[in-house]
Amino acid sequence: MGALEVRRFPDGEKYLRVLSDVKGQNVVVIQSIHHTPDELLFEYLLLTDALKDLGAKQVTAFIPYFAYARQDERFKPGEALSFRTVSKLIESVGTDEIYTIDMHQHRVLKSSEVFKIPSHNLSAMPLLAEYVKKSGKVEHPLIIGPDAEAEQWAKIAAETIGTDYDVFTKKRLGDAHVEVRPREANANGRDVLIVDDIISTGGTIIEAVKILLSQGARHIEVACTHPILAPGALEKIRGSGVVDVVGTDTVPGPISFVSVAPVIAEHAKSKL
Ligand code: R5P
Numbered sequence: 001m002g003a004l005e006v007r008r009f010p011d012g013e014k015y016l017r018v019l020s021d022v023k024g025q026n027v028v029v030i031q032s033i034h035h036t037p038d039e040l041l042f043e044y045l046l047l048t049d050a051l052k053d054l055g056a057k058q059v060t061a062f063i064p065y066f067a068y069a070r071q072d073e074r075f076k077p078g079e080a081l082s083f084r085t086v087s088k089l090i091e092s093v094g095t096d097e098i099y100t101i102d103m104h105q106h107r108v109l110k111s112s113e114v115f116k117i118p119s120h121n122l123s124a125m126p127l128l129a130e131y132v133k134k135s136g137k138v139e140h141p142l143i144i145g146p147d148a149e150a151e152q153w154a155k156i157a158a159e160t161i162g163t164d165y166d167v168f169t170k171k172r173l174g175d176a177h178v179e180v181r182p183r184e185a186n187a188n189g190r191d192v193l194i195v196d197d198i199i200s201t202g203g204t205i206i207e208a209v210k211i212l213l214s215q216g217a218r219h220i221e222v223a224c225t226h227p228i229l230a231p232g233a234l235e236k237i238r239g240s241g242v243v244d245v246v247g248t249d250t251v252p253g254p255i256s257f258v259s260v261a262p263v264i265a266e267h268a269k270s271k272l
Contacts, residue, residue, distance in 0.1 A: 003019035062264050068083055153195045200229070
């Protein structure tokens with residue numbers, strides 16, 4: 001593991017120093033871009049630019065939570081295409097290859113649509129589903145993805161646990177407001193596991209929970225890869241009737257019970 005010194009100058013600027021000899025080495029940089037995304041992105045840019053300048057042969061980025069991926073389209077005239085800008089910045093400092101985990105891909109369906117360098121999107125959902133299965137708190141649960149995009153994660157969770165799944169449809173009405181509608185499955189008398197990539201305000205999960213409770217769900221749990229958890233989100237979710245919520249450490253926090261380290265290690269070892 002390489003050593004770094006990262007601190008702030010008194011004026012607020014970031015200082016970063018690579019303390020290990022990286023000349024001629026293949027380097028793996030792991031930097032999740034969560035709670036303070038602008039700062040953590042900038043650290044990544046300083047670090048990778050320095051590594052390349054110091055003679056690193058190849059830099060492979062693992063960005064477990066890739067912020068800004070949700071702004072993948074110009075929803076209103078004049079908006080910045082943040083996903084594209086961030087991707088360009090990451091490439092511009094000499095990143096040779098990039099790995100993300102359950103990156104938000106709603107309208108952009110493949111990371112290769114955004115990145116020119118080789119890119120791979122891994123999933124933490126098998127680990128999350130194993131965690132829920134091992135907890136033994138749900139019995140033959142119905143897996144629910146709260147929107148069409150979540151089908152990929154609902155499918156993985158259902159296969160891992162050995163059960164059935166369905167997805168709801170969702171319309172976003174504002175930053176914290178969504179409208180969710182059911183499709184075919186009925187949760188009456190069932191244990192339910194809701195799976196999603198991100199919990200931010202919790203609005204999506206809470207709307208899904210309302211439907212499931214009105215159908216007569218017996219016990220509801222939630223698993224997500226990136227528990228961003230805006231202020232008050234966890235309390236609102238717990239207060240909505242959800243028994244347990246679990247996330248991973250792509251965004252470290254109070255429900256980060258599952259580590260993505262094994263997923264990263266499995267792919268990183270071939271890069272060193
Ligand atoms: C959006 O499509 C994502 O997959 C999540 O469903 C969404 O980001 C969750 O956000 P919130 O918790 O604010 O509803």
